[in-house]
Amino acid sequence: MTGRRPEPPEARAVQARDRRVLARLISMVENGDPRARPIQKALYPHTGHARIVGITGPLGVGKSSLVNALLGVLRARGVRVGIIGVDPTSPFSGGSVLGDRIRIDRAGGDEGVFFRSMASRGHTGGIAATTREVARLLDAFGMDIVLVETVGSGQVDVEIRRIASTSVVVLVPHLGDGVQSLKAGLFEIADVFTINKADLPGADGAARYLSEMTALGAGPDGWTPPVVQCSTVEGRGIEDLWKAVEAHEAFLDSGPGRARGEEARARAEIVDRVTGRIGLRLDGLLEENRELRELLGQVLDRSLDPGTASDRIYAALRHRL
Amino acid sequence: MPREKKEAPIRVLIAKPGLDGHDRGAKVVARALRDSGMEVIYVGLRQTPEAIVDSAIEEDVDLVGLSILSGAHMVLFPRILKLLKERRAADIPVFAGGIIPDEDARRLRRAGVKAIFGPGARLDEIVTTARSIARRHA
Numbered sequence: 001m002t003g004r005r006p007e008p009p010e011a012r013a014v015q016a017r018d019r020r021v022l023a024r025l026i027s028m029v030e031n032g033d034p035r036a037r038p039i040q041k042a043l044y045p046h047t048g049h050a051r052i053v054g055i056t057g058p059l060g061v062g063k064s065s066l067v068n069a070l071l072g073v074l075r076a077r078g079v080r081v082g083i084i085g086v087d088p089t090s091p092f093s094g095g096s097v098l099g100d101r102i103r104i105d106r107a108g109g110d111e112g113v114f115f116r117s118m119a120s121r122g123h124t125g126g127i128a129a130t131t132r133e134v135a136r137l138l139d140a141f142g143m144d145i146v147l148v149e150t151v152g153s154g155q156v157d158v159e160i161r162r163i164a165s166t167s168v169v170v171l172v173p174h175l176g177d178g179v180q181s182l183k184a185g186l187f188e189i190a191d192v193f194t195i196n197k198a199d200l201p202g203a204d205g206a207a208r209y210l211s212e213m214t215a216l217g218a219g220p221d222g223w224t225p226p227v228v229q230c231s232t233v234e235g236r237g238i239e240d241l242w243k244a245v246e247a248h249e250a251f252l253d254s255g256p257g258r259a260r261g262e263e264a265r266a267r268a269e270i271v272d273r274v275t276g277r278i279g280l281r282l283d284g285l286l287e288e289n290r291e292l293r294e295l296l297g298q299v300l301d302r303s304l305d306p307g308t309a310s311d312r313i314y315a316a317l318r319h320r321l
Numbered sequence: 322m323p324r325e326k327k328e329a330p331i332r333v334l335i336a337k338p339g340l341d342g343h344d345r346g347a348k349v350v351a352r353a354l355r356d357s358g359m360e361v362i363y364v365g366l367r368q369t370p371e372a373i374v375d376s377a378i379e380e381d382v383d384l385v386g387l388s389i390l391s392g393a394h395m396v397l398f399p400r401i402l403k404l405l406k407e408r409r410a411a412d413i414p415v416f417a418g419g420i421i422p423d424e425d426a427r428r429l430r431r432a433g434v435k436a437i438f439g440p441g442a443r444l445d446e447i448v449t450t451a452r453s454i455a456r457r458h459a
Contacts, residue, residue, distance in 0.1 A: 019378055019379065020378055020381075020408075020409060020410065023378055023379055023380065023381035024381055026381060027329070027332075030329075031329040033329075089360075090355065090356075093355065093356050093357065093358045094330060094358040095330065095354065095355035095356060095357060095358045095359050095360065095361070096355060096360050096361065097351055097352070097355050097361045097363050098361065098362045098363065099363050099365075101362060101363075101364050101376060101380075102363060102365045106372075108369050108371025108372050108375060109371055109375065114379055115376075116379055116380065117360075117362050117380055119330070119360045
C-alpha cells in the first residue's frame, strides 16, 4: 500500500506546538490507548533531532536539583528543553506521588520548556515502559534536548542506557567505599560522572578516586567518562557538567558511536515490543491451548522441569514465528 | 514483562498557591490520594497561578487540588480558574482545602470550584469526592 493518508490532526497540532494536544497524547501513550498509534506513526519521520540525556543515580543525590540547574543553563542559551521525571509506582495501591517537578523553577509561561512527570507503573530498571516513546513525542514537539530523570536508582537500574545517547550518573561524597565503583551496574553506564553536593567535605576525594578508576581504561567505545564536581546549592560546576555532556555527544558524532548507539537502541526497542506481544500471546495460549496446558500441568506435578517444557513449547511455536 | 491493559489511573495535581508555608495538610491529602491509587503530581509550596496552570496542562491532570491557609483564596483561586479558561483547559476540575470562610466558599463554588474542604474534613471523604469530580472516571 502506497496510499498516503493525510496526517492525523493531532500530529499536526504537536508539530505546531500545541501543548494540550501533546499532553493528552502522552497520556494516551502511557495508557496504551490504541488511538495514539497512528499519531505516533505520523510523527516518527519528524523525530531524531533531539538529544536524549539521562540523569540517573541513587535516591537523594540531587538529580532533580541538577536537572533544574541544567535547565537554567540551557534556557539561557535559548535551547528548548523537554524534561521527563520518573518516580516509582506503589506496587500495593498502584498510586504514586510524582515530586520531581517541585525543584523546577522556571518563568511562568516559558514555551521553551515542557515538563512531564511519569510514574514507573510497574516497570523496573529506573524508567517507565513508555518513557522512550514519550521522549520521542517531545522530540517531535520540537525540543532540542530531552532530559530524562530516572527513578532513584539501585545498582542495576541501567535501562536509561537504552534510550539516552548520554547518561550522567550522579553521585555524592561518602556514598560508599571504593569497592562500590568496582561493581557491575550503575558505574558501567556512565558517560559522565558527577559528584554533586561538592560543597560537602569529601568531594575532592570522591572525585579523585573515581577519576583514577576511569583512567584505568577507556570503555569498549574508546570514551573515558569525565568526572565533574557540582554544587547546585552554590551554583558551581553546572556549566562544566553540560560541557562534559556536549563533549560526549561530539565524541559520538566524530566516530561510529552515534550510528552504533542508534542501531542498538532501535534494535532493543523492536525486540522489546515484539517479545512483549509474544509474551502476552504465549500467556494466553497457556490458558487456552490444551497441549500447552498439559505441559504446564506436568511442570506443576513435577513430572517435567520448566526448562524442558519451555524447549518443547519453543520448538512447537518456532515455525509459527 | 508484557504490558497489561489496565485502567488508567487518575492524575491529580496538588499545589499550594501564593505565600503560605504550611504544607502538612497538602502532603497528607497527597498521600491519601496516592494510597487510593491515583498518580499525584505534587508541586508543593509557593506556586504562582501561572505555574499551577502550566503544570496542570503539561501533566494532563484529571483534577487540580489547591490548598491554602493564607487568606488569599479570593484573589488566587479566581485567577487560576480564569487562566485555565484562557488556556482552553476549563474542563479540568478544581477542588480546594484550607481555611475558607463559608461566605467565600459559596462564592468560590459559584465561580467554578467543584468542592471545598475545611479543617475538619475526613480523608476518605476527600478521596471519594476527588474521585467523583475527576475528569475521567477510572
